Amino acid sequence: MIDSGSIKKTFLDELKAAASLSELQQVRIKYIGKKGLLTAQLKSLSAMPAEEKRSFGKAVNELKGLVESELASKESALGNADLKKRLESEAIDVTLQGKYTPVGREHPINKVLREIEDIFVAMGFGIEDGPQVELDYYNFEALNMPRDHPARDMQDTFYITDDVILRTHTSPVQIRVMEKKKPPMRFIAPGKVYRCDADISHTPMFHQVEGLMVDADISFSGLKGVLETFIHRMFSPETPVRFRPSFFPFTEPSAEVDIGCIFCKGMGCKVCKGTGWLEILGAGMVNPRVFEMVGYNPEIYTGFAFGMGVERITMLKYGIDDIRLFFENDIRFLRQF
Secondary structure, three states: OOOHHHHHHHHHHHHHHOOOHHHHHHHHHHHHOOOOHHHHHHHHHHHOOHHHHHHHHHHHHHHHHHHHHHHHHHHHHHHHHHHHHHHHHOOOOOOOOOOOOOOOOOOHHHHHHHHHHHHHHHOOOEEOOOOOEEEHHHHOHHHOOOOOOHHHHHHOOOEOOOOEEEOOOOHHHHHHHHHHOOOOEEEEEEEEEEOOOOEOOEOOEEEEEEEEEEEOOOOHHHHHHHHHHHHHHHOOOOOOEEEEEEEEOOEEEEEEEEEEOOOOOOOOOOOOOOOOEEEEEEEEEEOHHHHHHOOOOOOOOEEEEEEEEHHHHHHHHHOOOOHHHHHOOOHHHHOOO
16 A cells, blocks of 8 residues: 555655755656656556555545645745746836937938829829839830930940849839730839939939820820929929920930929029029820830820939928938938938
8 A cells, every 4th residue: 555644744845845946846756747656656556456446546646636736836836936036136117217219200212202102193193013123125125225226325224134134214114014004094103223323413223203194185285284283292383394305215205394493493503503493304205116015006095204213302302412311321311301
């Protein structure tokens, strides 16, 4: 028979001596672990005579129940004591002054980009997107700039292979959309573009927003109305606007769009080079050759396109004189917006 009294006394003495959870675990393993004393006693039941099993099993189970109960009680007490000790040692003085964490601000380029999008969406334009790593075909050839075209020199870019480049404008988005959809359509294509420029007014990466509107009765006067509405909402209703004849391979006729100098109010200064005007974007009627490349009949459809640099508009809107400030991550600069 099992000596319950002796085992109970030894267990209680060892339980009382356990001063930590790790020591308590050792006591638990000794008595009710897989190879523990009471576990072994229960396993021996199968080899005992039938008349002894009942009384022996009852005694072992009662002792096991006592051991489990006492272990649980001691574990709770040790856990509470350990928690109290940690709370006392790790206490935080909530009366101390907290550390100041500066609040972030939206980057001025993102701020103006969202504003541009909101203005055109309010005029019924959708928003389309396309890849920044582009095929030469979509970036140049489909826009009426074959490989030997001199206009490519104005958009010197980064070549990955002879046929794969970093896009120089978001106009490829217009080609991709026209290949998939039929007129009428009206959308803008905002995104990052890349050119080999780097000075106070150019960076190798910058942001553009280009727009396209195609239908059976699109006219230059419609283009003029859309762009004047955009400029007056972006700057002010009093901002003067003018259109100058220009050249782009993918539009004909083409125009540069100027606004009255926001620095000198048209009086002439070093920023506008004494002219009183600042170039803000380029635009024109879509060249029939571009329509032919996407399978549109230029005898039926007409359209206009325009493109603007977001950094340039941001510089004009906030009076910033160096484009590199946008990318230097100087918190003193960004905090102003």
